[in-house]
Amino acid sequence: xxxxxxxxxxxxxxxxxxxxxxxxxxxxxxxxxxxxxxxxxxxxxxxxxxxxxxxxxxxxxxxxxxxxxxxxxxxxxxxxxxxxxxxxxxxxxxxxxxxxxxxxxxxxxxxxxxxxxxxxxxxxxxxxxxxxxxxxxxxxxxxxxxxxxxxxxxxxxxxxxxxxxxxxxxxxxxxxxxxxxxxxxxxxxxxxxxxxxxxxxxxxxxxxxxxxxxxxxxxxxxxxxxxxxxxxxxxxxxxxxxxxxxxxxxxxxxxxxx
Amino acid sequence: xxxxxxxxxxxxxxxxxxxxxxxxxxxxxxxxxxxxxxxxxxxxxxxxxxxxxxxxxxxxxxxxxxxxxxxxxxxxxxxxxxxxxxxxxxxxxxxxxxxxxxxxxxxxxxxxxxxxxxxxxxxxxxxxxxxxxxxxxxxxxxxxxxxxxxxxxxxxxxxxxxxxxxxxxxxxxxxxxxxxxxxxxxxxxxxxxxxxxxxxxxxxxxxxxxxxxxxxxxxxxxxxxxxxxxxxxxxxxxxxxxxxxxxxxxxxxxxxxxxxxxxxxxxxxxxxxxxxxxxxxxxxxxxxxxxxxxxxxxxxxxxxxxxxxxxxxxxxxxxxxxxxxxxxxxxxxxxxxxxxxxxxxxxxxxxxxx
Numbered sequence: 160x161x162x163x164x165x166x167x168x169x170x171x172x173x174x175x176x177x178x179x180x181x182x183x184x185x186x187x188x189x190x191x192x193x194x195x196x197x198x199x200x201x202x203x204x205x206x207x208x209x210x211x212x213x214x215x216x217x218x219x220x221x222x223x224x225x226x227x228x229x230x231x232x233x234x235x236x237x238x239x240x241x242x243x244x245x246x247x248x249x250x251x252x253x254x255x256x257x258x259x260x261x262x263x264x265x266x267x268x269x270x271x272x273x274x275x276x277x278x279x280x281x282x283x284x285x286x287x288x289x290x291x292x293x294x295x296x297x298x299x300x301x302x303x304x305x306x307x308x309x310x311x312x313x314x315x316x317x318x319x320x321x322x323x324x325x326x327x328x329x330x331x332x333x334x335x336x337x338x339x340x341x342x343x344x345x346x347x348x349x350x351x352x353x354x355x356x357x358x359x360x361x362x363x364x365x366x367x368x369x370x371x372x373x374x375x376x377x378x379x380x381x382x383x384x385x386x387x388x389x390x391x392x393x394x395x396x397x398x399x400x401x402x403x404x405x406x407x408x409x410x411x412x413x414x415x416x417x
Numbered sequence: 418x419x420x421x422x423x424x425x426x427x428x429x430x431x432x433x434x435x436x437x438x439x440x441x442x443x444x445x446x447x448x449x450x451x452x453x454x455x456x457x458x459x460x461x462x463x464x465x466x467x468x469x470x471x472x473x474x475x476x477x478x479x480x481x482x483x484x485x486x487x488x489x490x491x492x493x494x495x496x497x498x499x500x501x502x503x504x505x506x507x508x509x510x511x512x513x514x515x516x517x518x519x520x521x522x523x524x525x526x527x528x529x530x531x532x533x534x535x536x537x538x539x540x541x542x543x544x545x546x547x548x549x550x551x552x553x554x555x556x557x558x559x560x561x562x563x564x565x566x567x568x569x570x571x572x573x574x575x576x577x578x579x580x581x582x583x584x585x586x587x588x589x590x591x592x593x594x595x596x597x598x599x600x601x602x603x604x605x606x607x608x609x610x611x612x613x614x615x616x617x618x619x620x621x622x623x624x625x626x627x628x629x630x631x632x633x634x635x636x637x638x639x640x641x642x643x644x645x646x647x648x649x650x651x652x653x654x655x656x657x658x659x660x661x662x663x664x665x666x667x668x669x670x671x672x673x674x675x676x677x678x679x680x681x682x683x684x685x686x687x688x689x690x691x692x693x694x695x696x697x698x699x700x701x702x703x704x705x706x707x708x709x710x711x712x713x714x715x716x717x718x719x720x721x722x723x724x725x726x727x728x729x730x731x732x733x734x735x736x737x738x739x740x741x742x743x744x745x746x747x748x749x750x751x752x753x754x755x756x757x758x759x760x761x762x763x764x765x766x767x768x769x770x771x
Contacts, residue, residue, distance in 0.1 A: 206660075209660075209664065210663075211660055211663065211664075230666075231663060231666045231667065231668065232666040233666075234664075234666070235664060235665050235666035238664065239664060240660070240664055242658070242660040242661070242664075243657040243658045243660060243661035244520070244657065244658040244661075245657065246520035246521070246522070246582075246656060247522070247768070248522030248523075248764070248767065248768060249516075249522055249656065249706065249711060250706060250711065251656065251657075251711050252710070252711065254430075255653065255710070255711050255712065256657060258653075259653055259654045259657065259661070259665060260665070262650070262653075262654060262665045262666070263665055263666050268650065268714065269434075269714075270430070272427045275426045275427035275430050276426070276427060278426060279425065279426040279427070282426075291426065
């Protein structure tokens with residue numbers, strides 16, 4: 160059982176209030192999409208859940224326990240996120256990167272046969288086994304996104320926090336990456352929280368959408384309830400027409416800025 | 418077939434580790450060979466066989482008399498050789514630590530001002546109290562404090578400049594120049610107080626080494642190397658960013674403090690016995706990565722071996738040419754700069770173009 164309860168959370172960057180009184184609940188098996196215009200606080204919310212930023216007010220509960228009372232060591236086996244950087248000039252390989260995701264489970268100095276089997280299975284799941292020896296800095300955006308998915312799988316966490324999984328990707332990779340996320344979240348009953356820019360993809364792949372605007376939650380619920388012409392006008396400042404397509408989700412057509 | 422057992426990841430990984438073990442064994446052999454060569458080369462030539470036999474009898478395995486002159490020469494040369502290897506290893510391990518914690522492939526203890534900082538602190542304390550150079554502990558502490566101060570100044574300035582990889586290097590070069598300038602003035606004064614030639618302090622040399630120096634650097638290297646090995650696995654996560662390290666259960670801030678303190682200690686103490694020797698901390702980690710890859714658990718020991726043998730070999734070359742030219746001792750630090758600076762330019766070009 161995994162459950163996250165966020166209760167009246169506020170976070171400031173110096174004088175800028177990034178999150179204001181945010182309260183929301185997520186549970187296992189759910190795919191949650193966090194949407195909202197630039198600067199709405201999407202990534203800040205993700206980082207608060209990941210215990211990377213300490214909220215100024217409010218509490219996050221993980222399975223009833225306060226997030227900041229859980230040690231990093233223990234949290235490492237429950238929660239995985241997609242935030243990292245690849246410094247240039249070191250020739251770091253995909254395997255260097257993926258093996259680190261097994262560290263929370265390793266007892267000795269070296270990786271076990273099982274660790275490598277887990278990494279291999281993860282690579283197979285995202286169809287990227289051929290990339291294992293490649294340098295991270297030379298991967299294309301699509302390849303890198305698949306490696307991030309492999310890393311999240313190999314981490315074997317109960318909660319996945321994914322920051323903009325489809326950014327810079329072309330159509331095929333967008334679908335591929337989100338399908339992978341949905342597959343692992345449904346087969347392994349994992350809670351996935353992702354920030355998204357593409358509203359149509361968010362409507363197809365999310366069970367629940369959270370619409371943020373200026374750090375506040377404007378709407379929470381099923382995609383068709385959140386993505387309304389009125390909500391989008393209010394948050395994005397754009398007049399839109401929303402079309403429902405049985406297979407392609409909600410199509411948001413921007414008409415004019417308000 | 419893709420399911421072929423040879424194609425399995427753990428089989429490949431095992432094989433890779435096996436190859437790395439062989440490479441590290443070879444590097445150990447190379448280091449030992451350079452060590453023997455260094456004992457043999459000099460104004461009085463001692464053959465390899467004699468060196469080996471003398472070493473074995475020192476360990477009580479054989480009984481071999483090298484003669485009194487040989488014993489004296491070998492004794493002096495032993496100190497010099499050990500210090501060259503340990504200083505090279507210390508600087509190379511410092512290079513790995515500082516490159517990883519700053520995530521900057523151009524970072525290096527000398528370029529970031531650590532060496533000049535240590536030298537400046539040493540000069541100041543020697544002027545205030547010349548007796549200080551009698552105490553190994555005081556020397557170690559002062560040079561450590563100097564290196565650490567310089568590094569913190571560099572990192573602070575770099576933050577103000579935007580904290581990019583290049584701003585760190587630019588801040589380091591500025592801090593290094595400033596501390597080196599002060600050191601030059603002070604070293605000029607110190608040379609009269611201690612009777613150590615001015616150039617040796619500034620250009621780096623192993624010509625005035627005594628057994629105490631071996632004790633000092635072997636202590637600092639042992640301590641620094643063990644700490645580096647203990648944090649080596651954690652460093653594998655830190656290189657992918659603080660956020661990555663922290664989600665895997667480590668504290669990136671604590672890890673960075675440990676690495677910074679260790680680097681300052683290793684570099685500071687190395688400078689206190691050898692003077693300014695630059696670029697070894699830049700060149701060696703990159704060579705080492707080409708040979709064993711990026712895993713710090715093997716990168717740190719292999720860098721120590723390569724750094725030790727490279728600096729000791731450079732010292733042999735310097736000694737050889739000093740004898741041939743009959744001009745007295747050439748500074749080994751200058752040779753390292755001649756080798757290292759072009760490599761730095763090459764890395765800069767790669768960085769600016771890529």
